[in-house]
Amino acid sequence: MKRNITIKDIAQLAHVSASTVSRGLNDSPLVAEETRVRIQKIALEHGFSFNTSARSLITRKTGIIGLIYPEHFNEYQHSFYLTLLMNKIRDELEEHEYDLVVKFRTNKNGTVNNIRHLVNGKKVDGLILVHSKIEQEDLDFLHENGVPFVLLQARQYYVNIDRENWVFVNHRKGGYIAANHLISLGHTSILCMMLDSPQYQFTERTEGYKQALQDNHLQVDEDKIVLCDGTFEASFNFITEQQELMKQVTAIFAQTDIMALGAIEALQGLGLSVPKDIAVVAYDDIEFGKHFRPKLSTIHQPRDQLAVLGCERLLEMLDSGSTNPPMQRLIEPYLIVRESCGAER
Amino acid sequence: MKRNITIKDIAQLAHVSASTVSRGLNDSPLVAEETRVRIQKIALEHGFSFNTSARSLITRKTGIIGLIYPEHFNEYQHSFYLTLLMNKIRDELEEHEYDLVVKFRTNKNGTVNNIRHLVNGKKVDGLILVHSKIEQEDLDFLHENGVPFVLLQARQYYVNIDRENWVFVNHRKGGYIAANHLISLGHTSILCMMLDSPQYQFTERTEGYKQALQDNHLQVDEDKIVLCDGTFEASFNFITEQQELMKQVTAIFAQTDIMALGAIEALQGLGLSVPKDIAVVAYDDIEFGKHFRPKLSTIHQPRDQLAVLGCERLLEMLDSGSTNPPMQRLIEPYLIVRESCGAER
């Protein structure tokens, strides 16, 4: 790799010192207008670029943000989290000259803590933690090291959430809207297919469901709240094996789109029509929701809003070293009515 | 941010010089076994990590690979490229201690050439260019700067492709398989919905289609090769407006899954059944293909293979500074038979 042109080279060419060049290129007011212009012209002509490493070494800024996803995704999570979140985030950050390093919480084998890896190596200026089951002690670690970070999309079971910066979706509200919609369509016996993962966001969706029943003076029947893995197959198998249960309900609230898909296919296998025999409301609103048959009625998570708010706050922390009170935003999901719920449109 | 512990600190604690510490931590044979162990123990106890910037400055390696995607994706491309390619790539590279910076070819406004940005700033050690319409002069630029890179997924119109390292999908073969399958099912009048973008890969898919017809002694009818934007809507509208054409064909080869989806919905709107009245073979094999109705018969692109081969080669170039002859692999797509083609399974 050929030797690159440095500030010293420019200095020689412009007959000034390296420090003046540095100031000139950084638009410092300490350097005379005329000199600045000359320096910048020469730099441009010679295709000069700062050496990022040298710069980082002294400024202690890398210009890189780490985007941390949870454990390895299954395909469904891929399409939900990666697809939609990442681009918006990248755009936002790029506008402020930050690059984005994407990682999971740990490496493939789970032996490396990528968060500490990034921070210890001084590889990043800040972090965006997407729905990641970060250990409490990792959060503490980040605070100790003064690393700015925001939590995105879904709250976890942290002891001291008030101290953190976050943008979460109001999943309780999401569950509420889903159930309430089905009730408003006349359903009184609604199965809640809860995603079987010890995450706050899923208990919240269920809490919302319960609340909606109660607000409508319906009995909450624990037998109608079932746990199921968040995959197509698990959901399909569950419903297929629960023919009896299906006779007792007229509607299903599935806690992800993919679970809804599995359920719907299973119902059809049982000779039941969706939404005629059983109505279904899903959750997440993946991009293909409108292409399935029936088209999925589902709860939309405002992903772009998550990204924009989160990035804004992170950027603010990055350049003010801000000790402002933390930003904590709960954003509202909403229902998209298509076909699977059986509502007239 | 608190001051971090450095090699000098460790040196003091271990009563040796900084250079010995450096060598010790890097497992150099120049340092005595006993000293090495002592140094590493102390480093571990004090939570030492190398400062990446300082290290990069002198070694001229950043430990970062740039993953470059084309222009901003539409939603469909997202789910195809990001979802599946990125994770495999990330895993492969992470295993060799590389981090991944993800970027588009240019920034949001198209004003910044991100490739040059990364290279000039010495931010990356190498690049993976996914199906990116890189300008010829950018490739030249990379060669001039001795930056290792691989081209992935789809060939573009480059003048000197023999010089590059690449892993492409054999899209001509893909088109051939699609058409040939339909022919083998008895279809003789097959519409080829070609994606309207001046990219090599789509002309190739069409070439394969033509070749299949010829090999089966069928006339290639240019009227049955139509251009269409690669979106659901464009495809839907096109078919809806071409009722006449639909009477002349019994099958469609759609060059992406999303185009197939649009076509199928349009056909159903026209009262035509898929695959009974019109058979459809799609292309790409997105993860949700099996959840649509009918389930999509489609050409699968072996994405993981792309990622693995590409990364392997890149890593090889990175640590050997290899001037080996370039690696050029054409990998074979294959047909996945589901429902939309109407074949017995």
Place this chain on the structure above:
DNA sequence: CCCTCAAATACAAAGGTTTGCATAAACACA
């Protein structure tokens, strides 16, 4: 006991920037 040689360690420069402080030049004012 001296010399040579190998092994282990230390020294110092280099990598490319930024930045506090010193210096020089220019100017104003008395």
Place this chain on the structure above:
DNA sequence: TGTGTTTATGCAAACCTTTGTATTTGAGGG
């Protein structure tokens, strides 16, 4: 003309490693 101020520039240290070369130490051979 001298003093004081402002403005523009230069000097040199610092950031933290790596690495070529020099130095020290100790062992072994004569």
